[in-house]
Amino acid sequence: MFHAESLTLATRGRGTYEITRQIQQVVGNAAIERGLCTVFVHHTSASLIVCENADPSVRVDLERYFARxxxxxxxxxxxxxxxxxxxxxxxxxxxxxxxxxxPVARSRCDLGTWQGIYLWEHRTAPHQRRITISVVG
Structure with missing residues (x-):
């Protein structure tokens, strides 16, 4: 089975934007019990990361490190x-x-306890970012 959806995210400029909930919704819509979820951003000045979602200072430190x-x-x-x-x-x-x-398990992304999926906007100005989510299983 295969399922794909796209979403557009409006950013406010440089920073991280959690998209875990939107990704989990697409995976749920796919109704695929076990498989893989691939998330792709269609831009050359934004990226995707799996990062700790409990303490926002982790992402602050990442931004500071990349600024250096x-x-x-x-x-x-x-x-x-x-x-x-x-x-x-x-x-x-x-x-x-x-x-x-x-990985997908029980029709959900099988993330660790403290993991979240983020779009990382690298431009300082706001942008519209297109993301494609594909689920196979």
């Missing part, structure tokens, strides 16, 4: 067509993931 690792406005970047955050956003998405695969 790939700072906006670094003079080494040539690609700055859309501003100082343009190339850093691309690098951040390459260093993370554009797709993730999660």
């Amino acid at each position: 690792l790939v700072p906006d406005g670094d003079p080494i970047f040539v690609h700055v067509d859309e501003g100082d955050d343009d190339m850093p956003a691309h690098i951040r998405s390459i260093l993370t993931q554009s797709s993730i695969t999660i």
Whole structure:
């Protein structure tokens, strides 16, 4: 069996946006007892992560670490067509993931106790992000 749905998420700019509930809803709609769920973001300046969902300071620390690792406005970047955050956003998405695969058990993503699924927006301005969720089993 195969089931796929897309969703659009409006971001307010750089940061993490939990999408676990929306993903679980799609997996439930698929009515697939056991299998795999693949989540894919259709953009080159946003990414997907599985991260702790109990303490938001984990995601704050991730953002601070990436700001140090790939700072906006670094003079080494040539690609700055859309501003100082343009190339850093691309690098951040390459260093993370554009797709993730999660096991499905009992028609739900089989996540750990403290795991959540997040869209990580790497641009500073708001964007509309398209995500496709595919479930096979």
